[in-house]
Amino acid sequence: MANIVAIVGRPNVGKSTLFNRLVEQRQAIMDNQPGVTRDRHYGYADWTDKYFTVIDTGGYVVGSDDVFEESIREQVQIAIDEASVVLFMVDAMSGLTDLDKDFANVLRRSKKPVFVVANKSETVMRQNSVGEFYALGLGDPYPISSLTGTGTGDLLDEVVKHFPTPGVEDPNAGIPRIAILGRPNVGKSSFLNVLIGEERSIVTDIAGTTRDSIDTRYKAFGKDFILTDTAGIRRKAKVKDNIEFYSVMRSLKALEESDVVLVMLDATRGLEAQDMNIIGQAVRAKKGVVLMVNKWDAIEKDSKTADQWKKEIVQRMAPIDYLPIVFASVLEKQRIFQVMEKVMEVYENKSKKIPTSKLNDAMQPEINAYPPPATKGKMIRIKYMIQLPTPSPTFVFFCNLPQYIKEPYSRYLENKLREHFGFDGVPITLFFRQK
Ligand SMILES: Nc1nc2c(ncn2[C@@H]2O[C@H](COP(=O)(O)OP(=O)(O)OP(=O)(O)O)[C@@H](O)[C@H]2O)c(=O)[nH]1
Ligand SMILES: Nc1nc2c(ncn2[C@@H]2O[C@H](COP(=O)(O)OP(=O)(O)OP(=O)(O)O)[C@@H](O)[C@H]2O)c(=O)[nH]1
Numbered sequence: 275m276a277n278i279v280a281i282v283g284r285p286n287v288g289k290s291t292l293f294n295r296l297v298e299q300r301q302a303i304m305d306n307q308p309g310v311t312r313d314r315h316y317g318y319a320d321w322t323d324k325y326f327t328v329i330d331t332g333g334y335v336v337g338s339d340d341v342f343e344e345s346i347r348e349q350v351q352i353a354i355d356e357a358s359v360v361l362f363m364v365d366a367m368s369g370l371t372d373l374d375k376d377f378a379n380v381l382r383r384s385k386k387p388v389f390v391v392a393n394k395s396e397t398v399m400r401q402n403s404v405g406e407f408y409a410l411g412l413g414d415p416y417p418i419s420s421l422t423g424t425g426t427g428d429l430l431d432e433v434v435k436h437f438p439t440p441g442v443e444d445p446n447a448g449i450p451r452i453a454i455l456g457r458p459n460v461g462k463s464s465f466l467n468v469l470i471g472e473e474r475s476i477v478t479d480i481a482g483t484t485r486d487s488i489d490t491r492y493k494a495f496g497k498d499f500i501l502t503d504t505a506g507i508r509r510k511a512k513v514k515d516n517i518e519f520y521s522v523m524r525s526l527k528a529l530e531e532s533d534v535v536l537v538m539l540d541a542t543r544g545l546e547a548q549d550m551n552i553i554g555q556a557v558r559a560k561k562g563v564v565l566m567v568n569k570w571d572a573i574e575k576d577s578k579t580a581d582q583w584k585k586e587i588v589q590r591m592a593p594i595d596y597l598p599i600v601f602a603s604v605l606e607k608q609r610i611f612q613v614m615e616k617v618m619e620v621y622e623n624k625s626k627k628i629p630t631s632k633l634n635d636a637m638q639p640e641i642n643a644y645p646p647p648a649t650k651g652k653m654i655r656i657k658y659m660i661q662l663p664t665p666s667p668t669f670v671f672f673c674n675l676p677q678y679i680k681e682p683y684s685r686y687l688e689n690k691l692r693e694h695f696g697f698d699g700v701p702i703t704l705f706f707r708q709k
Contacts, residue, residue, distance in 0.1 A: 283363035456538030
């Protein structure tokens with residue numbers, strides 16, 4: 275069980291500022307890896323060797339008056355449901371407000387530990403005035419400044435005492451992160467519903483139901499996974515005027531955050547430019563890709579139809595010919611399990627590490643059988659190769675004249691790597707280095 279700290283409070287008290295301060299250091303490290311997004315509402319933090327996940331619930335309060343009450347309740351509910359500790363932030367500069375009291379009323383019913391955090395307490399005067407927050411009935415207020423860091427150490431010392439375990443650095447390590455992408459109307463929502471049950475389909479105008487609050491892990495068909503289409507990006511109020519742009523951004527973001535992209539195609543429409551676009555983006559971003567041709571129930575077909583589809587896709591995607599294709603019907607629940615199995619398999623392929631000796635034993639004979647063609651009268655010798663410890667398979671070939679290795683030969687090596695080690699669905703990167 276991961277330690278989770280949720281920051282709640284009315285808008286503008288400084289939740290995001292504290293969030294950033296807590297996750298900043300670790301974020302900087304993790305951001306160096308591709309596939310980790312910047313703008314999000316949860317992050318990993320640590321304090322005195324205890325690891326925890328921080329949720330900034332701020333983005334979830336969408337401030338139109340009639341939904342406000344409701345959204346407070348939801349925001350607080352998320353915190354109470356998910357968190358080990360709740361940081362209830364108030365503003366020492368502006369003092370106690372009615373909205374603070376509304377939050378407190380809900381929080382008092384929680385059984386989780388709640389800390390009243392009086393932010394913006396840079397000055398001694400404000401630190402001395404935090405006594406008024408005792409009126410919230412939630413214990414001692416902790417004066418801090420998210421901006422300068424004052425008081426945050428004392429607060430964290432107390433917070434970590436409530437963690438049942440030391441936690442782990444990244445609680446979701448090793449769990450595949452999946453993005454489900456495709457054109458409008460291809461059946462994404464229907465697929466999600468089949469996958470994770472009807473409750474996910476309840477999408478209210480107030481983004482941020484529990485299910486979406488953090489990177490939620492799901493278990494379906496016996497597989498553990500994370501869906502990367504998160505609520506942080508579903509701020510409807512702000513994007514009303516540009517739905518098109520918004521949905522593109524949303525897909526890009528989900529793609530960027532995922533390990534494997536499941537691209538849904540529509541059997542009744544064939545492979546369209548927009549599909550090619552999504553697949554191209556996923557491949558460029560070095561994501562695992564599975565193609566799911568949906569609505570297979572809805573077309574006329576014979577024994578050859580699937581093969582024709584495959585052939586056409588491979589032709590149009592050339593030279594990308596390694597993407598698994600599953601023909602499925604969400605409506606008739608056909609081959610849904612196979613889709614998920616493929617996704618898991620591609621994830622395994624993407625994470626696979628080939629030991630150097632095995633790699634060289636398999637590849638040297640291939641290189642000897644078909645060595646790189648001599649260029650400008652010079653022999654090109656590949657001496658050995660290694661796989662780098664990167665998130666997607668990357669190989670370095672050490673050779674005497676790396677600049678003379680041309681694209682066709684590189685493709686030959688890639689094909690041989692695939693033949694020997696089976697990287698179905700996963701883009702492979704090759705580098706040639708002087709040795
Ligand atoms: N003086 C002072 N200002 C702060 C402090 N922390 C945050 N602020 C300022 O308060 C304003 C609101 O900060 P945010 O972190 O965006 O507040 P928030 O609670 O996340 O706001 P929402 O996203 O609207 O919920 C910003 O202008 C911050 O610079 C602090 O410790 N001291
Ligand atoms: N025949 C058939 N229809 C399907 C299948 N899957 C989904 N549909 C239908 O396709 C339509 C669109 O499905 P949605 O799940 O809303 O598609 P979506 O991709 O989420 O659409 P957007 O929300 O617009 O992006 C609905 O009428 C579904 O009933 C399928 O396997 N076979």
